Amino acid sequence: MTRTLAPRKVTPAVGAARPRRLLRAVAIASCVPYLALKVAWIAGSRLGIPQGSRLLEHRASMAVANGVTVLMDGAVIVLALVLTRPWGLRAPAWLLGLPAWVATGLLAPIMAGFPLQLLVDALGGSPATPAAGDAEPFLDAWVFGVVYTGFIVQGLTLGALFALYARDRWGRLWEGRVWELPVGLIGAAQRAVAAAAAGCALPPLTAHVLWACGGTAGLDEKHVTDRAGAFHVMEALSAVFLAMAVTGGVLLAFRLGRALPVRLPLALAWVGSAATVCWAGWLSLAPLTDVADGPTPLLNLTYAGQMIVGILVACLGVHFLAERSACRKSRTA
Numbered sequence: 001m002t003r004t005l006a007p008r009k010v011t012p013a014v015g016a017a018r019p020r021r022l023l024r025a026v027a028i029a030s031c032v033p034y035l036a037l038k039v040a041w042i043a044g045s046r047l048g049i050p051q052g053s054r055l056l057e058h059r060a061s062m063a064v065a066n067g068v069t070v071l072m073d074g075a076v077i078v079l080a081l082v083l084t085r086p087w088g089l090r091a092p093a094w095l096l097g098l099p100a101w102v103a104t105g106l107l108a109p110i111m112a113g114f115p116l117q118l119l120v121d122a123l124g125g126s127p128a129t130p131a132a133g134d135a136e137p138f139l140d141a142w143v144f145g146v147v148y149t150g151f152i153v154q155g156l157t158l159g160a161l162f163a164l165y166a167r168d169r170w171g172r173l174w175e176g177r178v179w180e181l182p183v184g185l186i187g188a189a190q191r192a193v194a195a196a197a198a199g200c201a202l203p204p205l206t207a208h209v210l211w212a213c214g215g216t217a218g219l220d221e222k223h224v225t226d227r228a229g230a231f232h233v234m235e236a237l238s239a240v241f242l243a244m245a246v247t248g249g250v251l252l253a254f255r256l257g258r259a260l261p262v263r264l265p266l267a268l269a270w271v272g273s274a275a276t277v278c279w280a281g282w283l284s285l286a287p288l289t290d291v292a293d294g295p296t297p298l299l300n301l302t303y304a305g306q307m308i309v310g311i312l313v314a315c316l317g318v319h320f321l322a323e324r325s326a327c328r329k330s331r332t333a
Helices: 012-016 018-042 059-082 086-090 093-122 141-174 188-212 221-225 229-254 263-284 297-332
Strands: none
Touching: 018 059, 018 141, 059 093, 059 141, 093 141, 093 229, 093 263, 141 297, 188 229, 188 297, 229 263, 229 297, 263 297
């Protein structure tokens, strides 16, 4: 992939531009509260954890989980440096693209979901009904505000940095409009993959729409009891990201929306596939912490369906970029 995604010529000043240095500083600073909180918990602090929280019942598993999330947030700092330093321009495409895609998938649902959840609560959204024996809150309310605000800032700054970096290095790969794409760029196999992704998306899409609208089929007692405005918001967003992934893949594979700029279906495929795969994967790993009940069989099937759809669409996007890069290199040879 490092050979097919041919970089365009970049001026040395890219890594030293003042706006990028500012974005990098903000991205790194936004990691500090989350990292400090996680390190404090690993060291045994109860800061932000109320007495009686389930977190206090599983210290070993939570220490492991906190260690993993410290590494994940530390990767944000590394990524911010790669995107803004001159040596970052020599990074292999896959080594940069994969972490950026994962970061998009984990941060996009939070960036969209947290403000919507606050809006729903402000408008009088229904609060969760505490289950029997589980009246104590999971974390103090201020923790969510600090952590999610930091995530939103990370998403905005990293997104801006990656967009600037990708434009400079690979921007020619998504120039023009859909109708200008060569007919042979996407073949029958890629159209079959897009059709398969659309078909596989129907069951999880139906499930998320059902749950967003108040349905309880496939949810265990704890999920049903803990439902609130935030739950419905995240279910609706899961359906939106699924639809984005499928739409982007179908537009590219079948050359639909011919007047659209190529970057639009690529952006839909990128954000939709990343959020669909990474968020579903993250939720499916929840049982490993032993903090909450594991997903029901239907939830597991829904998460698996989402990940299949996202992977198929991501493969379409990688194939498209590789083929377009090869076409451009053959023209200039």
